[in-house]
Amino acid sequence: MSISLSGVFHRSMSAVLAARLSKTVRFSALLFSFFSLLLISSLSAHAEVQVEFRFDERGKIISYYDNYFVTNVNGTAWVINPSNVTLYDVVLPFTLYPMTVVETSGTHYIDVDKIVVSSLPPMSNISFEYKIVGIPLVDPMDPGRGVFESGIVRFLRKHYGTEEGRLYSSLMGSLQKSNLEKENVTGRKGRLVTVVLSNPTPFKYYIERIRIIKTAGMNPNQNYTTGWLATWEFPNERFPKRVLEPGEIYDIDVLDTNASEGEVYWLSSDVYIPDVIITGSNSVKRFTQEDVLLIEGEEVEALENGTNISLLEQPVFIQKSVSKTVFQPGDTAEVEIALTNLGFETREGWLYDSIPSGFQFASLPGNSSGTNATWHVKIPPKKPLIMRYSLLYSDNISIGLDYFPAAKLVLSEDTLYSQTIPFVRQYVPEKMIYIQKTIRYSINDEVVVKIDVMNMGQTPIKDVVLKEYLASSDVFREISKQPYSKGVWKIDEIPPADTWTVTYVTNERAGIELLPQVFGVSSSMIMKTLVMENVVRSDMKFSSTRFIEILGLSVAVLLPVIYFVVSKRRRTEKVRRASELERRIKHLKRETEPDTSTKIRAILNETRSAGEHHRHSSAAHSRHGSHHGHKPPEQELSEIEQRIRQIKENAEEKK
Structure with missing residues (x-):
């Protein structure tokens, strides 16, 4: 499954994307980092403190013509932390192969090819004792250095091209992921993943590698190289290797443009402290083959039957080494077989070697047939004879531990064997830990x-x-x-x-x-x-609560406003309609109202009719002897004149 990475952004370049990440989560992590960084606020900006590894050795090394070095050394080591903060997961690698280093103090600080200290308290040191034995082909001591100190420096030269010490040590780190984008809004299923490293120490840290891995579930596939859905590694071309200064916080934002629910992101980081002090003293005694041959000239009793033997009964040695011991399909390895003749005459014989299944010869300076190789050899005195060939590994099925078989040297009087070499057909490493931290509020x-x-x-x-x-x-x-x-x-x-x-x-x-x-x-x-x-559930609940609150507030505020607006509009409409009706009535009145002369004539006619009616009524009442309820003629005439005057005045006002 291929994952397209549309963008990798540093925080200063991705404020918009970073806002999508949960503000509460980001703020909490950064707040804790801020308070952690206050631990070094009292340090001077120019103060320099350095972790120190110190060694003191004693023992002996016997050199055979500068080709073989029998080593037997005992020593004491100290790891010193001069700072005011605790260092965690301190790791210092070294190379002593083919010699063996054994920790004799029982403190468990040596792990095969590295010194490991889980916790180094401030202003303190730890110590352990060790023993180094073996027969290397090169001098195990560099000028001015002991065996262990030389092994550390040789590792640095081989892997980093420098003799400046470096110390691997863990830093506080966090990994956060945002919710998925809404595909119907953005057109993609993107997710922002943020990694934060904090340096609360007074040391500079170099970021060697930060790896973000995406898997399909909580339990990663055993076949981890094919089980990962996507990986992002830093530094890269866009973000080169950089230094994390004391008190600095370093973060990286990654936008996964093909994300799905249920996927899990894992964080792995390799950071180290540069400029580590590696020093020591030694009282190792050195001997040469002349010192041994002087002893060889004397006879010593070693067997119960009284047979006299010399110290160097077997002057020929065979040693086999492989450049790589962990293989995946397509890997190559160099095999080296060293034959050393400590005698004074050339030794002649046949050398036989074979290779495990899954390998094939990539180069071979001798005769080969299938998985076997044969050389006719002449081993000169005082000088090793080294045979080399290359192998290609092509097995994509087998996994687990296996062995390179021993090489065999057949001489006229004896047959010698090298050591076997273990290797791993590896899809799963020997040690791989997945840590899953689950938080429930x-x-x-x-x-x-x-x-x-x-x-x-x-x-x-x-x-x-x-x-x-x-x-x-x-x-x-x-x-x-x-x-x-x-x-x-x-x-x-x-x-x-x-x-x-x-x-x-x-x-x-x-x-x-x-x-x-x-x-x-x-x-x-x-x-x-x-x-x-x-x-996510809390976010949804919070969102729902906010929605209900907002809806209730909206109803409480909008209903009175709506009622007020509607009521006001209704009242305004009624007033407008009433005014319009009043205007129409006045207009109709003006259109239908008679003129002044017509009104006066109507009043006069009404008066004549009333007078005739009055006379008839008066006569009737006279006959019956009753005059109550009628106005006198003078009063009625006065009222008529008043009405006529009022009509004329109104007519004048209208003009």
């Missing part, structure tokens, strides 16, 4: 935290320390597994494909979205993710 401003530590590697993981960022005042209760201290658990063992889980309740909010630290496994083998279980 509860009542009373409390948070229920669940942490799952999944061992997705091939071997058990032992003595792992898990640390959460909790302050002394934070609530820490209802803990499902007994902690070593507040927010710290020591995990004795996690079998392959098994999960270790712990839950607890806290009221801590500022740094709750920070991912936990895990010590005891290289940071490159750790993937972390954050799942906020009820954030």
Whole structure:
């Protein structure tokens, strides 16, 4: 499945996109980082402190013609933190192969090819004792350096082309993701993913790699290289490698343009402190072959039957090495077989070697047949004879641990064998930890935290320390597994494909979205993710509550306004219609009203009719002897004249 990355933006270039991320989540993470960075506010801007590794060694090295070096060294090492902050997951790699280093103090600070310190308190140091034994082909001591110190410097030269010390150490990190975009609005199913790294220490940190991985679910596929849906790695061409200064916060925004619900994003980061001091002293004694041959000239009793033997009974040595021990299809490796003759005469014989299934010869300076190679060799004295060839790995089915078989040297008087070399046909690394932190917001401003530590590697993981960022005042209760201290658990063992889980309740909010630290496994083998279980539901609930509040407020405010507006419009309409009707009535009156002369004639006619009616009435009443209820003629005449005057005055006013 291919994922198109439409944009990768630094915070200063993506304010609009960053606004899509939950403001509460981002603010909490940045607020915690801000308070953490206050720890170094008292330091001078120009103050320089450096972590120091110090070694003191004693023992002996025997050189055979500068071609073989028998090494037997004991030593003591110190790791010193001069700063006022605790350093976590301190890792210092080295190269001592083919020698073996064994920690004799029982402190468990050495892990095969690196020094690992899970926690280095401020203004303090840790120490351990060790023993280094083996027979390398080159001098294990650089001029002025001990064996262990030389192994560290050689690793730096080989992998980084420098002798300046660097110390890997974890930083506080968080990974947040926004909700999906609405496809019907934006035309895509995009999601913003933000990674934040905070440096609360007085040291400069170099960002070597930040990797964001997307998987289809909470439990990543065992076949992790094909189970990832998408990966984003930094630094890249657009964002080159950079320095994280003391007190600085570094964040990256990634826009996943083909996101779906249920997908999980994991964070892995490799950062290191440059300019680490590596120093030491030694009292290692050195010997040469002449010193040994002087002893060889003397006879010593070594067998019960009294047979005299010399110290160098077998003067020929065979040693096999492979440049790579973890393979995936398409990988190549260089195989080297070194034959050393410590005697004084040339030795002649046959060298035989074979390769495991799944490999084929890419180059071969001898005779080969299928998976076997043969050389006729003449080994000169005082000088090693080295045979080399290349292999190509093409097996895409087999997985697990396997071995390169021993090379065989057949001489006239003896047959010698090299050591076998283990290698991994690897799709799943030997150690791979996935950490899933789930947050569920509860009542009373409390948070229920669940942490799952999944061992997705091939071997058990032992003595792992898990640390959460909790302050002394934070609530820490209802803990499902007994902690070593507040927010710290020591995990004795996690079998392959098994999960270790712990839950607890806290009221801590500022740094709750920070991912936990895990010590005891290289940071490159750790993937972390954050799942906020009820954030979406809470957002939906909050949105619904806001919608109801807004709707209720709208109804409460708009109904009176609507009523007032409608009522006012109705009253205005009634007044307008009444005024219009009144105008129409006046107009009709003017159109139908008679003139003044017509009114006077009507009054006079009315008066004549009334007079005749009065005379008839008077005669009738006279006959009956009654005169009550009638006005005298003079009064009626006066009223008529008054009415006529009023009509004339009205007519004049209208003119």
